[in-house]
Amino acid sequence: MAEGVSDRPQIVRANDAAEPLSGVVGVSRGHYRRERESSPHSRKFVVVTLALVAVAIAAIVGAILILVGGGHAGPPPQWSAWSPSQGGIAGERQIADEVAPFYRATPATQLAVVTVQNVSSTGTEQVAVRDPNNGTLAGLTGTTAIYNVCGLGTNCAIAAGTPSSSRLLLLRREALELSLYTFKYIGNISNVVAILPPGHTSTSNPQKLTPNPPAPGTSTTTTAPLDLAVVFQRASLKSFLGQPLRATLPEQVPPLPSQMDAAPEAELVSVVTSQALFKQQLVQAQDGTSVLVLDPLPPQ
Numbered sequence: 001m002a003e004g005v006s007d008r009p010q011i012v013r014a015n016d017a018a019e020p021l022s023g024v025v026g027v028s029r030g031h032y033r034r035e036r037e038s039s040p041h042s043r044k045f046v047v048v049t050l051a052l053v054a055v056a057i058a059a060i061v062g063a064i065l066i067l068v069g070g071g072h073a074g075p076p077p078q079w080s081a082w083s084p085s086q087g088g089i090a091g092e093r094q095i096a097d098e099v100a101p102f103y104r105a106t107p108a109t110q111l112a113v114v115t116v117q118n119v120s121s122t123g124t125e126q127v128a129v130r131d132p133n134n135g136t137l138a139g140l141t142g143t144t145a146i147y148n149v150c151g152l153g154t155n156c157a158i159a160a161g162t163p164s165s166s167r168l169l170l171l172r173r174e175a176l177e178l179s180l181y182t183f184k185y186i187g188n189i190s191n192v193v194a195i196l197p198p199g200h201t202s203t204s205n206p207q208k209l210t211p212n213p214p215a216p217g218t219s220t221t222t223t224a225p226l227d228l229a230v231v232f233q234r235a236s237l238k239s240f241l242g243q244p245l246r247a248t249l250p251e252q253v254p255p256l257p258s259q260m261d262a263a264p265e266a267e268l269v270s271v272v273t274s275q276a277l278f279k280q281q282l283v284q285a286q287d288g289t290s291v292l293v294l295d296p297l298p299p300q
Contacts, residue, residue, distance in 0.1 A: 142190025
């Protein structure tokens with residue numbers, strides 16, 4: 001072995017002078033590291049990167065919350081632009097006074113006025129429904145709000161215009177709107193009854209065999225008075241109370257009778273009220289109390 005050359009491997013300690021970095025002439029490892037750490041832009045790059053990561057995480061979390069929460073970014077829309085300021089029968093009167101003037105027989109004539117009264121199943125005035133199968137009467141349970149829709153003519157008849165199925169459908173729309181407002185804003189109401197203005201029903205008379213034909217203009221139909229009411233229980237309109245009123249009745253101003261058949265809500269009103277039509281009659285019971293008797297009619 002040559003003199004002065006050790007056969008032991010050389011050990012480089014951490015405090016020893018650094019050897020030049022391989023591939024970088026004249027630059028030691030320690031010097032390269034110090035140059036990298038002392039760069040004036042390195043901290044800025046770190047801060048910007050962290051900020052971008054934070055923004056990305058916030059966006060992902062926000063998207064997850066929107067998906068989980070159903071996309072509710074704000075408070076739900078109002079059910080209606082107007083609402084009564086009181087409850088009970090006072091609130092019902094406010095509803096009647098708000099709704100009735102918008103329903104018109106003609107542009108210049110109101111269709112009807114609406115008055116209200118409250119009854120309960122144990123009150124002096126009761127509401128009973130007749131079973132069409134056996135004729136027995138059963139009282140409506142819970143508190144019932146009654147709206148009397150009275151025309152401006154004699155005995156509450158509608159004074160302007162002519163009777164028609166379109167006008168009856170408009171009255172059914174008014175009964176539906178009164179009921180929706182009542183169930184939405186008046187607490188503890190189980191049933192709503194809207195007594196409609198008096199009407200008539202026509203029936204055809206069977207032709208009798210006679211030696212001579214009937215004289216021209218001879219009527220083969222007879223008319224009879226028909227007093228109707230629209231009756232709703234809260235459960236039957238529950239689905240409409242969870243969406244804004246204008247989703248059910250989109251027109252802010254109700255149509256005229258001549259426009260009702262073409263109104264966007266005409267079919268819905270017809271379907272919803274078809275099974276809520278009753279023949280109504282006020283009778284006096286043996287104990288002197290008044291009973292509003294409701295006889296269900298076939299779907300119209």
